[in-house]
Amino acid sequence: MTGPLAGKVAVVTGASRGIGKGIALVLAEQGATVYVTGRTVREEDYYLPGTVGATAAECCQRGEQGGGKGIAVACDHGDDAAVAALFAQVKAEQGRLDVLVNNAFTLSDDLLEPRRFWEKPLSNLEMWNVGVKSNYVAAWHAAQLMVPQKSGLIVAISGFAAVTYTYGVVFGTSKSAVDRMARDMAIELEPHGVASLAIWQGLTLTEKAKDNLAKMGDKMTSSITSMHGSSVEHPGRVIAALATDVDIMKRSGGEFITAELAREYGLTDADGSVIESARATRGSPVWKPISEVDYRGK
Secondary structure, eight states: OOOTTTTOEEEESSOSSHHHHHHHHHHHHTTOEEEEEESOOSGGGSSSSOOHHHHHHHHHHHTTTTTOEEEEEEOOTTOHHHHHHHHHHHHHHHSOOOEEEEOOOOOOTTTTSOOOGGGSOGGGGHHHIIIIIHHHHHHHHHHHHHHHHTOEEEEEEEEGGGTSOOSOHHHHHHHHHHHHHHHHHHHHHGGGTEEEEEEEEOOBOOHHHHHHHHHHGGGSOHHHHTSOOBOTTHHHHHHHHHHTOTTGGGTTTOEEEHHHHHHHHTOOOTTSOOOOOOHHHHOOOOOOOGGGSOTTOO
């Protein structure tokens, strides 16, 4: 028995744990060969559990019936040479790439501290380095593989911070930039049959989110803490559906709330629950698919 993504090749960045891990597991379970990237190689490298090797091994277990597997690649997405080597490996070993999920994002240690931007260190710009620039670099390499084959899907993991003040200036600006980048990439990729879009996560119960809620939930806005959080696999289910959607180009260039896409595709979370959209309390996407707008202003 093979899964719907059998024969497909995916790269999921930042997949040692959290959202990236959940996405990688679902894609492998549905048959894809998934390159799992991240900086954590040993458990002692980070204060939360998870490594690229452990995620890849679990992908292999989950993919046994559907034909999928995981391949671990230690990669710092702030290191352009390491990223180039990653995609060179994908090309050499697979000869193709079908899905890129740009999930890697450096969260500054003082993210939840209630200080203003001028009171926080300039080192917080690390969120632009791995979170914005890293998206561009990975997509640049992915396009080299996808354009010649006339197919592919690039997904940026974003969120309501793109339109609603969340955690501070650098974080919100980063998410806004990611969304605009995905939209403009879609315009240039459209003639080549490659789709680019952004999905908006609400509260996702990652290891880090659970730790933050336990330690600093009182510092988070009520619009976040009141949300019914999804599992880390929920966005993976949605991305798998996008990757098998024959009309995916109609969505290219758009921003989509993950919970709303799940409803459209008839998907639930891993425990069978339906995740509600936070549009009413957190805001609405700005960019529509380029198939629906006159994006050249003519």
